[in-house]
């Protein structure tokens with residue numbers, strides 16, 4: 001179903017309300033957390049997508065606009081993009097919406113390993129340094145990305161634990177052709193790709 005309105009274009013995906021109870025007990029999810037690199041071609045359901053994104057980087061204290069993962073000085077500069085077969089989307093956590101960036105399938109640009117192009121979802125973690133005051137065109141030193149790498153690690157681990165709980169598979173990846181992927185995403189120079197994470201149904 002497509003909803004259109006003031007904050008939602010017809011191309012956007014309105015996510016169902018995330019399921020914030022249930023799942024496997026934490027200790028069991030930790031025991032089952034693992035990296036997966038072989039996936040079926042099955043799509044994730046919208047409910048799984050919503051739950052996964054909320055687990056990773058959703059709002060869990062709306063009154064304080066705070067999230068399921070910590071971030072240094074609460075800058076919340078990490079943007080989570082979802083590369084799906086139908087296009088590229090930006091996760092809008094407060095709105096619980098996937099905002100469409102474009103309708104091209106760019107999964108093949110998300111990584112160098114063959115499974116990346118065919119798995120149903122690649123998350124792309126982007127440090128939006130504009131939120132830290134970095135202007136377009138300004139030089140970015142590696143050391144300035146230290147906190148963004150740490151912040152991304154927490155989000156990615158949340159996704160790992162959600163996947164363990166929901167019998168999905170995932171792999172966090174540093175092997176990302178950033179020079180090719182950034183233009184495919186239409187990123188500005190002050191938006192830096194940190195890591196990518198492939199998610200899907202594991203091939204047993």
Ligand SMILES: Cc1cc2nc3c(=O)[nH]c(=O)nc-3n(C[C@H](O)[C@H](O)[C@H](O)COP(=O)(O)O)c2cc1C
Nearest residue numbers: 033034035036037111113171172173174175176195
């Ligand atoms: C920062 C980071 C980058 C990684 N990059 C890749 C990658 O590019 N490709 C890949 O297949 N696995 C990648 N991995 C996954 C590791 O290979 C994996 O976590 C490790 O082999 C341990 O396996 P486990 O996650 O099942 O415990 C990465 C893991 C981390 C933490």
